Amino acid sequence: MGKIILENKDYTFDQIKNGQWNEEDPYLHQSFSFCQQWLKGVESFELKTSGSTGKPKKIQVSRKQMEISAAATKAFLNIDSESTLLCCLNTEMVAGKMMLVRAMEWNADLVLVKPKENPLEKLWYESRIDFTAMVPLQVQACLSDETTKPKLKSIRTLIIGGAPSSGSLKEKIVEEDINAYQTFGMTETVSHIALAPITKGELVFETLPGVSIGTDEDGRLWISAGMASEEKLQTNDIVELFNNSQFKWLGRADFTINSGGIKIQPEVLEPQLSPFIINHFGDVPFFVFAKHDEKLGQKLLLILECEIIEASKIKSFQNDLRANLINYLVPKEVLVLDKFTRTESGKINRLETIKSL
Numbered sequence: 001m002g003k004i005i006l007e008n009k010d011y012t013f014d015q016i017k018n019g020q021w022n023e024e025d026p027y028l029h030q031s032f033s034f035c036q037q038w039l040k041g042v043e044s045f046e047l048k049t050s051g052s053t054g055k056p057k058k059i060q061v062s063r064k065q066m067e068i069s070a071a072a073t074k075a076f077l078n079i080d081s082e083s084t085l086l087c088c089l090n091t092e093m094v095a096g097k098m099m100l101v102r103a104m105e106w107n108a109d110l111v112l113v114k115p116k117e118n119p120l121e122k123l124w125y126e127s128r129i130d131f132t133a134m135v136p137l138q139v140q141a142c143l144s145d146e147t148t149k150p151k152l153k154s155i156r157t158l159i160i161g162g163a164p165s166s167g168s169l170k171e172k173i174v175e176e177d178i179n180a181y182q183t184f185g186m187t188e189t190v191s192h193i194a195l196a197p198i199t200k201g202e203l204v205f206e207t208l209p210g211v212s213i214g215t216d217e218d219g220r221l222w223i224s225a226g227m228a229s230e231e232k233l234q235t236n237d238i239v240e241l242f243n244n245s246q247f248k249w250l251g252r253a254d255f256t257i258n259s260g261g262i263k264i265q266p267e268v269l270e271p272q273l274s275p276f277i278i279n280h281f282g283d284v285p286f287f288v289f290a291k292h293d294e295k296l297g298q299k300l301l302l303i304l305e306c307e308i309i310e311a312s313k314i315k316s317f318q319n320d321l322r323a324n325l326i327n328y329l330v331p332k333e334v335l336v337l338d339k340f341t342r343t344e345s346g347k348i349n350r351l352e353t354i355k356s357l
Helices: 013-017 026-039 063-077 094-106 136-144 149-154 167-175 266-281 311-324 350-355
Strands: 003-005 010-012 044-048 058-062 084-087 109-112 131-134 157-160 180-186 191-197 205-207 211-215 220-225 233-241 246-252 257-259 262-264 286-293 297-305 333-337
Touching: 003 013, 003 026, 010 013, 013 026, 026 094, 044 063, 044 094, 058 063, 063 094, 063 191, 084 094, 094 109, 094 131, 094 191, 131 136, 136 149, 136 157, 136 167, 191 211, 205 211, 211 233, 257 286, 257 297, 262 266, 266 286, 266 297, 266 311, 286 350, 311 333
Parallel strands: 003 109, 084 109, 084 131, 131 157, 157 180, 297 333
Antiparallel strands: 003 010, 044 058, 180 191, 191 205, 205 246, 211 220, 220 233, 233 246, 257 262, 286 297
16 A cells, blocks of 8 residues: 655555544645545646746636546556656746656655755665756756765656756766666646656657647647547647657747746736836836757746936846845846837837847
């Protein structure tokens, strides 16, 4: 019988189903509450999408979708039911929830720790971890710490998702001979639908059992799978298909920014920034965009159509934002350009403007 392993106590799934836990920590409590719902047979769960197929929204996913996803991952990676899993992700999000579901569906033991940048730091569990999922930021932190690097290397199978891994991180993973896979998926597919082994070459994703893929006339990937929320799920991801089960990810067809695993929608953020920009710089045209960053994958930048601005004014603007917005919504850099490129209809041409920087 599987169980959840904490630093202070272990709980069998039967105990969790019956509400026999006394963990008051909010993270642990909500994790156990979800497990209890699952073990009692709840058939539908509400999740918030990240923006892979459009603007973020709340959707209902079925128990069946999550069961199919867990079974497909188990079959693809050939994971044993006697395995020990580690969950170090936010269990309010689909990736964390699916780690809980996998443990319950596979009847496996699960080590549960609060999510943080280096989840293996001060990890009290000393036995071998067979399977876990992390975001690139966590993997980077584990590799950068000499005390946690051996722990990461000892993990039998590691999947990395939430954001693309940087070139330098992939090189370190290969150098340290870590058995790791980059994931491809979204909330609408309740976690990944394809995995790519991280090797010296380019990432080539292979679909899980039961997943069919194709592209539309614009080269955007569509997915047909039992774990998907729609019969034919259209994404905004541009891919190169090699065959009916393998593909290379080329980029996004929209302007979604993925910074450290946090997806930021410019259309949502820009109205929030507008009053601050007017207050500090006047009513000037602007937009936000992403720039490649080794640590975050992409970092958030703001560009204004105006003359040169003093550094002190930019610093004051950013401090004002930090006092009023969540930190990851504060642009890491503020750039200025005297003239944006515009379309014939007068709209800002973001791509061409960025190219002119």
